[in-house]
Every structure is written in C-alpha cells, then in structure tokens.
Amino acid sequence: MPRFSQKREAILDCLRETKSHPSAEWIFHRLRPRFPDLSLGTVYRNLGQFKRQGLVSSVGVVGGLERFDGEVTPHPHFVCDRCGEVLDLPPQPLPESIRAEVEVLGARVTGYTCCLHGVCQICQSMEHGNIENQKEISNNSGGM
Amino acid sequence: MPRFSQKREAILDCLRETKSHPSAEWIFHRLRPRFPDLSLGTVYRNLGQFKRQGLVSSVGVVGGLERFDGEVTPHPHFVCDRCGEVLDLPPQPLPESIRAEVEVLGARVTGYTCCLHGVCQICQSMEHGNIENQKEISNNSGGM
DNA sequence: ATGACTGCAAAGACTTTGCATCTTT
DNA sequence: AAAGATGCAAAGTCTTTGCAGTCAT
Numbered sequence: 001m002p003r004f005s006q007k008r009e010a011i012l013d014c015l016r017e018t019k020s021h022p023s024a025e026w027i028f029h030r031l032r033p034r035f036p037d038l039s040l041g042t043v044y045r046n047l048g049q050f051k052r053q054g055l056v057s058s059v060g061v062v063g064g065l066e067r068f069d070g071e072v073t074p075h076p077h078f079v080c081d082r083c084g085e086v087l088d089l090p091p092q093p094l095p096e097s098i099r100a101e102v103e104v105l106g107a108r109v110t111g112y113t114c115c116l117h118g119v120c121q122i123c124q125s126m127e128h129g130n131i132e133n134q135k136e137i138s139n140n141s142g143g144m
Numbered sequence: 145m146p147r148f149s150q151k152r153e154a155i156l157d158c159l160r161e162t163k164s165h166p167s168a169e170w171i172f173h174r175l176r177p178r179f180p181d182l183s184l185g186t187v188y189r190n191l192g193q194f195k196r197q198g199l200v201s202s203v204g205v206v207g208g209l210e211r212f213d214g215e216v217t218p219h220p221h222f223v224c225d226r227c228g229e230v231l232d233l234p235p236q237p238l239p240e241s242i243r244a245e246v247e248v249l250g251a252r253v254t255g256y257t258c259c260l261h262g263v264c265q266i267c268q269s270m271e272h273g274n275i276e277n278q279k280e281i282s283n284n285s286g287g288m
Numbered sequence: 289a290t291g292a293c294t295g296c297a298a299a300g301a302c303t304t305t306g307c308a309t310c311t312t313t
Numbered sequence: 314a315a316a317g318a319t320g321c322a323a324a325g326t327c328t329t330t331g332c333a334g335t336c337a338t
Contacts, residue, residue, distance in 0.1 A: 003312050003317055024303080039320045044303060046318090060257075061205040064301065064328085078246055081254070089245050098260070101233050102222055106265030110225070113204075114258040116242070121250030147292055147337050168328080183295045188328060190293095208303085208326065 007035055008046045015047075015056055016070035021077070021086035023065040059086055060113055074111055080120035089116070146193070151179055155190045159200055160214035165221070165230035167209040203230055204257050218255055224264035233260070 014027050022030070024043045031038050047068060050056040059067040059077055063084045069077075075091040094112060102109050119127075158171050166174070168187045175182050191212060194200040203211040203221055207228045213221075219235040238256060246253050263271075 001316085005311080005318060007319075037320070041304080041321075042319055045305095048304090061302095066302085076242060076258075078249065078251055078253070080251070087249055087251070089242055092239055092242060094260075095236055098220060098233055098236060102260055102262070105222065105231055106268070107222055107224070107231070107262050108268060109222075109260050109262040111262070112258065112260045114220075114256065116238075116246060116253050116256040118246070118251050118253040118255070124250070124252060145292090149293060149337080151294075181295070185296075185329080186294055189330095192329090205327095210327085 002049070007031075007038060007042060008049075010034065011043055011046045012050060012055065012070070015050075015068055018070075019088065021059050021067045021069050023067055025065070027068075057111075058113070060115060062086065074113075076114040076116065078116045078118065078120070080123055081117050082119050082123035085120050085122075087120070151175075151182060151186060152190045152193075154178065155187055156194060156199065156214070159191075159194075159212055162214075163232070165203050165211045165213050167211055169209070171212075201255075202257070204259060206230065218257075220258035220260065222260045222262065222264070224267055225261050226263050226267035229264050229266075231264070 010031055011027055014030055015022065018030075020026065024040065024047055027047075028038065028040050028043045031043075047056065051058060051068075054072060057069045057072045057074075059069050059079075061067070062079055065084075067086055071088070073091060076089040078087040078089055079085075080087075092114075094109075099109070154175055155171055158174055159166065162174075164170065168184065168191055171191075172182065172184050172187045175187075191200065195202060195212075198216060201213045201216045201218075203213050203223075205211070206223055209228075211230055215232070217235060220233040222231040222233055223229075224231075236258075243253070
C-alpha cells in the first residue's frame with residue numbers, strides 16, 4: 001500500500017494550486033527549487049499514480065506534452081493552438097442524445113474530455129504585427 | 145506547390161475509406177502490400193500536410209498514438225480505454241453557453257474535439273471471464 | 289530541367305523502467 | 314526489517330528531419 005512522501009504531496013499540491021494545466025516538466029521545474037534532487041521520473045511516476053487513483057485528470061496531449069488538471073470534475077477546456085495555453089470552461093452536462101447514442105453502441109462511459117481549439121487573446125493580438133506580448137507566450141504555456 | 149503523388153493519394157483514400165480512425169502505423173501497414181517500398185516517414189509527412197490543409201482531422205492521442213479521421217465535419221467520438229477503439233458519435237451543435245464563454249475570454253475558436261471515454265461492448269464482455277472475443281482486440285484497434 | 293516527393297536512417301522528444309539507495313511505517 | 318518511493322540513466326515509443334535519389338510537371 002502507498003505511503004506518505006513529501007515529494008508526492010508537493011506534486012499533487014502544485015497541480016491543485018495552479019490553473020495552468022501543467023505538463024510533467026512544468027511541475028518538475030516548479031518544484032526543483034524546493035527539491036533540488038527531484039527527478040523527472042518521479043513526477044511522471046506520481047502523476048501516473050494520481051491518474052489511476054482518480055486524484056487528477058488529464059486534459060490530453062497538447063503539442064506533444066500531456067497536460068494534467070488537479071480538478072477532477074469533468075469540464076471542457078479551451079486550447080490555444082499557438083501557445084498551448086489551456087483554459088477552463090464551465091462544466092456542461094453531457095447531452096442526453098449523446099449518452100443515448102453511446103448506450104446503443106453498448107459501451108460504458110466513464111468520463112469525457114472536450115477541448116475547443118483556437119487562438120487565445122494574447123496570440124491574436126500578435127497576429128496584427130503587435131509583438132509586445134511576444135514574451136508572454138513562454139510564460140503562459142503550461143507546456144513547460 | 146504540391147504535386148500529384150500516387151502514395152499520397154493512397155494515404156488519403158485509405159483514411160477516408162476506413163472507420164477505424166487509424167494511426168500512422170495502421171495506414172502504413174494497410175498500404176504496405178500495395179506499396180512494398182512505402183516508408184513510415186512518408187505517411188507521417190503526408191498526414192501532417194493533410195492536417196495543415198484541413199483535409200483530415202485529428203481525434204487526438206490515444207494510448208500514445210495520434211489517431212486521424214478522414215471526416216472533417218466536427219463530431220464527438222467514443223474512445224475505449226481498454227482496446228483503443230474509436231467510434232463516431234452523431235454531430236452535436238456546440239452549446240451556445242460555451243461559445244459565449246469562450247468569447248468572454250477573447251479567444252477565437254476554430255474547432256473542437258470531444259471524446260467520451262469508457263469501455264466498449266467487446267471489452268466489457270471480456271470482463272466477465274469471456275475471452276471468446278479476445279482476438280478481436282488486435283483487429284478492432286486502429287492503434288496499429 | 290526544376291521543384292516536389294520519397295526511402296532510409298539518424299535524430300528528437302516525451303515517457304517509462306530497472307536497479308541500487310534512501311524513506312516511511 | 315519490510316515495503317515503498319526516489320534518483321539516475323538507459324531504454325522505449327512515437328514522430329520529425331536531413332540527405333541523396335526518384336518522380337511529376
């Protein structure tokens with residue numbers, strides 16, 4: 001059975017405190033100052049464990065990186081295809097018509113992920129020759 | 145500007161003819177008999193081109209493999225977390241409330257992906273000790 | 289001929305894993 | 314002590330890319 005671990009706790013807390021829907025690397029870099037000997041493998045291992053336990057959810061893979069969410073109540077997301085930022089959208093009840101359709105298929109539904117894709121406000125502002133916000137990109141992305 | 149290519153045509157056709165929401169590898173193996181010298185890199189390159197051109201859509205990454213869809217009209221999917229099968233669900237209008245919410249964020253939406261997750265009928269039947277359908281798994285999965 | 293497309297293999301990027309060591313109970 | 318958890322580095326997967334040769338226009 002699982003035991004207490006300072007680092008595991010920190011990883012879970014980190015995930016729950018941020019709204020960036022971070023990747024494993026993002027968490028790793030965030031915690032590195034506090035745990036200079038933290039290893040990326042540990043972050044991956046614990047995230048996998050959290051997922052199996054239903055403590056965290058996955059937003060899906062964005063730009064090659066899996067993004068996690070400390071909020072497990074199902075809700076849709078907006079994903080910026082430019083910078084990779086992930087934003088929360090208000091929870092939506094799954095349309096009854098869909099639920100019915102899945103039943104016809106004989107499948108059992110355990111959850112869902114829904115991502116609107118597009119371009120976020122900041123990235124739009126840069127499309128018009130405005131590069132003022134350019135540096136924001138690397139800061140906004142939970143990609144790392 | 146792009147030119148005609150026998151293999152590219154075959155890749156697109158293959159994607160449009162199947163309902164398996166295949167991965168690059170699946171397409172590769174499917175076309176190998178007809179094009180013994182086909183290379184996996186070519187499949188990836190063309191899929192990437194199709195995506196940029198909007199000729200195909202992406203279902204997302206399932207079990208580590210990106211899955212594609214020849215149907216570009218947005219519609220939700222069901223993904224079996226056991227065998228990786230991807231099924232089509234009938235198109236659903238994006239709830240107005242969500243569209244409004246995204247506008248508040250100032251983001252521009254270009255599309256969406258929605259995947260219900262769960263266990264498909266075949267995999268359910270195997271949960272009860274029935275292994276009759278076991279071999280089906282490898283055939284049903286577009287994973288490869 | 290020219291520019292595009294492809295095969296091949298190497299390189300990249302993200303994630304998983306084996307093993308010795310250190311922690312928690 | 315016993316069972317877990319971690320660091321480290323190697324291995325695994327999937328995908329991208331460089332380059333030389335091939336094909337379409």
